[in-house]
Amino acid sequence: MGQARILVVDDEPFNLEIIAEYLADCDYSLVFANGGDEALVRLEAERFDLVVLDRMMPGTDGIEVLRRMKASVALRDVPVVMQTAAATPGQVREGLVAGALYYLTKPFEPESLLAIVRAALCDRSRRIELASRIADHGAAMRLVERAEFSAQTLDEAAALALTAAMVCDNPEPVAIGLAELLVNGIEHGNLGIDFIEKGRLKEDGTWKLEVARRAALAENRGKRVRLALWRQDSQRHFRICDEGDGFDWRRFLELDPERAFALNGRGIVLACSVAFTGIEYSEAGNEVHAWVDQAVDYRL
16 A cells, blocks of 8 residues: 555644644645545545544534545545544544544644554555455355354454455455454453553554564463354354453444544444444353345445
């Protein structure tokens, strides 16, 4: 993937200058818009990998820009970092409903901006890679009635998600959802990396290194995450089990406003919103059952 193109939208020239200064040393191509109307024109005419969007602007505000992006087939998968001083739970919830998964509170430090931009771009890159690799997998998986797999590493989880999703008519969103659930089983379940710790590791850029380090420990070497899939009439079912003690999954079915500003914690939300017809966790949380109704048209 080449240089990331970022559209920065704010009606205050001073704020645009600050963001330009904070991101000056990064390998990003920055484009600036002085309000919502200009942003929409640029979004229709140009390709962007990320939008850093001010929430409160005169005329077409950030929420309206976001709604129009999510209503557009061409724009709805472009991640948006909502920068705002309006950070009450109700205001954040409004942004979440409109489709903003990444938040930044004004005023912010350079490190905070860099961290959330990197997190959003990394998530987008993973989704694009999953979608592009689906073409490399054979259509024979469409014939599978029942199968069982296991994975131990993040790379194995990504490959398994792609393979298992091929049983579905629209495999791309299912691959994304399965990858999120499998990764959760590895890092949270088998390796014991919790939400707070993962946030610190993501901020430091050491998350994958820590996952590899823990996987190599004697007590973790034999642990695997297991995936079973089967057909039932028009539905495709997936059951994922890990070897951990479980977690409080109820907190992660929706992106709570209190976690909207975190770098992580969106995986289950993505799985629920873009991949599956339904999803159910066991009481402990170390087993999850998800299914897809083939009559529904899922889109990224």
